[in-house]
Amino acid sequence: MARAAHLSFHPPxxxxxxADRDLPAKxxxxxxxxxxxxxxxxxxEAEQRIAIDDGWDNDEPLPPLRTKVTDEAPRKIIxxxxxPYVGFDRSINPYRGCEHGCIYCFARPTHAYMGLSPGLDxxxxxxxxxxxxxxxxxxxxxxxYRPRAIAMGTNTDPYQPIxxxxxxxxxxxxxxxxxxxxxxxxTKSQLILRxxxxxxxxxxxxxxxxxxxxxxRDKKLARSMEPRAAxxxxxxxxxxxxxxxxxxxxxxxxxxxxxxxxxEMESILEEAADAGAKFCGFTIIRLPQEVSPLFQExxxxxxxxxAKRIMNHIRHMNGGRDYDPQWSRSKEIKTExxxxxxxxxxxxRVKYGLDAKxxxxxxxxxxxxxxxxxQYDLFS
Numbered sequence: 001m002a003r004a005a006h007l008s009f010h011p012p013x014x015x016x017x018x019a020d021r022d023l024p025a026k027x028x029x030x031x032x033x034x035x036x037x038x039x040x041x042x043x044x045e046a047e048q049r050i051a052i053d054d055g056w057d058n059d060e061p062l063p064p065l066r067t068k069v070t071d072e073a074p075r076k077i078i079x080x081x082x083x084p085y086v087g088f089d090r091s092i093n094p095y096r097g098c099e100h101g102c103i104y105c106f107a108r109p110t111h112a113y114m115g116l117s118p119g120l121d122x123x124x125x126x127x128x129x130x131x132x133x134x135x136x137x138x139x140x141x142x143x144x145y146r147p148r149a150i151a152m153g154t155n156t157d158p159y160q161p162i163x164x165x166x167x168x169x170x171x172x173x174x175x176x177x178x179x180x181x182x183x184x185x186x187t188k189s190q191l192i193l194r195x196x197x198x199x200x201x202x203x204x205x206x207x208x209x210x211x212x213x214x215x216x217r218d219k220k221l222a223r224s225m226e227p228r229a230a231x232x233x234x235x236x237x238x239x240x241x242x243x244x245x246x247x248x249x250x251x252x253x254x255x256x257x258x259x260x261x262x263x264e265m266e267s268i269l270e271e272a273a274d275a276g277a278k279f280c281g282f283t284i285i286r287l288p289q290e291v292s293p294l295f296q297e298x299x300x301x302x303x304x305x306x307a308k309r310i311m312n313h314i315r316h317m318n319g320g321r322d323y324d325p326q327w328s329r330s331k332e333i334k335t336e337x338x339x340x341x342x343x344x345x346x347x348x349r350v351k352y353g354l355d356a357k358x359x360x361x362x363x364x365x366x367x368x369x370x371x372x373x374x375q376y377d378l379f380s
Contacts, residue, residue, distance in 0.1 A: 033228065036120050036294050038120070068124065071130055093156055094166075095128055103226075104257070105122070106288055112290065114127070118290040128162065128166050133174065140175070150176075157188055161228060169195060177202055178371070179368065179369060180366050186211045188229040190230045192210065200245050203246055203247040208361065213235075236275050239277050242276070249276065249278065251269065252280070258284070258285075258313035259313050265341070269352050279356050286323055292323060313337055
């Protein structure tokens with residue numbers, strides 16, 4: 001099966017659309033720097049917002065769309081799951097919503113639970129958990145707790161831009177280090193390099209590994225599809241610097257979108273391997289709940305000539321639907337295009353030396369530190 005030629009994005013110029021805009025009450029298009037183009041109401045809302053032309057034809061620019069962060073006080077910080085579709089049973093998400101604004105993000109529908117839109121609200125109305133490290137200390141100290149590796153970056157990115165100010169990840173990593181608790185981190189951001197002083201000691205004890213998610217090498221496509229995430233070159237640089245620091249690092253090509261960016265998979269893996277990546281993974285795009293209309297809206301705006309073909313590929317992979325986990329996430333690959341992507345990934349993984357067998361992160365070193373228990377050693 002032939003691969004489609006790569007499509008570099010040049011968003012069409014639209015008169016009157018200048019900079020970032022305030023949240024449009026009627027769901028109109030957004031400006032640069034944001035992924036979603038609308039802000040339709042979540043599925044649980046009694047009232048729905050729709051875009052209507054009021055006839056005034058006013059080109060006056062709206063105020064910039066600012067990110068607003070609300071502090072949240074959860075009772076627990078570790079989330080447990082028994083999903084057959086993921087390779088971990090526990091995770092931590094320091095933030096709700098994600099300023100990276102990736103248009104394909106499968107976590108967007110979670111904002112509906114907050115009474116907000118999975119569209120622009122998801123990337124501009126964020127919730128932070130400043131008490132995360134204290135909660136983590138409390139939960140790890142529980143006598144009933146049994147250690148297993150905790151995954152971070154599985155829902156929203158722990159190193160999204162607001163982390164520069166909140167530094168919640170630094171507190172969490174410091175707690176993992178004190179407890180000798182294993183943790184894996186997945187991110188799109190080079191901000192992870194800020195925490196090398198915490199990650200290196202964890203890596204030396206076999207307690208951490210990291211992955212950098214890279215979906216494209218095309219700067220313009222990345223800017224359109226992941227508007228506030230790090231540019232591709234900085235993600236490759238993050239791989240290089242973590243590898244040089246002695247941290248086991250991999251690359252995640254996720255999501256692969258058939259007919260859009262899947263033709264880049266081999267070149268991404270090759271460059272990541274050259275930068276020092278030792279392992280890799282991939283996923284095919286998922287469009288649950290409100291993600292599908294948001295993604296299609298973006299496709300029609302930025303790739304109108306390929307939108308129909310891309311969606312046909314996606315539906316074929318999902319048994320005729322926009323999304324069906326029994327098809328797209330089952331162990332048995334059921335469609336030709338999906339099998340082709342998996343086969344190409346397997347061959348590239350071997351070719352570029354990204355098939356190293358991963359040693360499980362060490363749980364045997366876990367301990368509740370004396371500073372928490374108050375039970376210091378006799379000779380300390």
